[in-house]
Amino acid sequence: MPPEAPDPELTTIRRAWPLAARNCLLDSPEARLRLAATASMAATLVHEVNQPLAAATNYLSACARRLRALGAGHEDLLAMLDHAGQETLKAGELIRRTRNFVINGRISGRRENLRTIVERAILMIGERRDRVGITTEVPLGLFVKVDRIQLEQLLFNLLLNACEALAGRADGWIEIGAEAAADGAVLLSVTDNGPGLNAVALARLADPPGGPGAGLGLAIAAAVAEAHGSRLEVENPAEGGARFTVALAAAT
Structure with a gap:
């Protein structure tokens, strides 16, 4: 062939x-x-x-x-x-x-609608999405240059991680947001109101898949972010919970 x-x-x-x-x-x-x-x-x-x-x-x-x-x-x-x-x-x-x-480690990026990618990733987590409140603040006309499948996997892993953190909570929620940054990039974030990440969980982002104490989902998400020329930023907001953010290349 x-x-x-x-x-x-x-x-x-x-x-x-x-x-x-x-x-x-x-x-x-x-x-x-x-x-x-x-x-x-x-x-x-x-x-x-x-x-x-x-x-x-x-x-x-x-x-x-x-x-x-x-x-x-x-x-x-x-x-x-x-x-x-x-x-x-x-x-x-x-x-x-x-x-x-x-x-x-190479990915091929093309112009993709970010809102569509987010919606597909939400569908990928299956019935878990019915156990928490998920809101999206992603403009319909926002386009990025990414590998769609890999970005869906990144979001899937972050959503799965958030769902696990919220297990057993009746008031659990996840918010997916996106906004244009001053440098022309698009900041995509996943925030939850769970217990946040302790020092051990934060250190897992530096572990390779299969490494000691590895959080495989977070390690994969971090690797996909790096392959897009970015990095997975993690923080525990003052109001509680955890927030993951990745900068993506904007596409017109």
């Missing part, structure tokens, strides 16, 4: 492996071997998982064609099959782009 032509709308945003500068990753032969093994496993995973995903997509398409051949009256089933096909395609894209991110 010939290689795909590069998409002119895509822009490589960042450098090589974003966590490579952290001494704890590459301070021993064992750590370097583990990193190489992770990259190899990512490549294998893409190859092995994409085959059944492609097969599932083909089966769904075949079912849709047979239903359409039967005539009218199956619109609901066809809609479900179409949605299922779109989800399998999305899964394949997610796996391929995550593989590229794991291997070389």
Whole structure:
């Protein structure tokens, strides 16, 4: 199969492996071997998982064609099959782009609507969103240059972290906000009214995935932020809770 032509709308945003500068990753032969093994496993995973995903997509398409051949009256089933096909395609894209991110830390950014990304990330946390109050203060016309899938993963991890912090609270809330900064960037924030982060939790942001005491979700979010040329800022606001903020490149 010939290689795909590069998409002119895509822009490589960042450098090589974003966590490579952290001494704890590459301070021993064992750590370097583990990193190489992770990259190899990512490549294998893409190859092995994409085959059944492609097969599932083909089966769904075949079912849709047979239903359409039967005539009218199956619109609901066809809609479900179409949605299922779109989800399998999305899964394949997610796996391929995550593989590229794991291997070389590079992401490809394009102009994306930030409000749409936020809404998709909220859907990703499933029924957890019904246990807390989630509000969004993200303008509809705000566009950023990002890797959509990776940013959705960043938000998913931050929302999941907030939901876990609010577990058992009847008055728990999460606010997702975005605003333009003076330097032209867009500041995206996730704030909750949980107990805040203690020193141990804050230190986990410096741990590589799988490192001692690692908070894997926060480590992934931090890595995605770095790959976008930013960093994940964390604070405990004076009024309580925790706030995570990342600066994104604005797109006109």
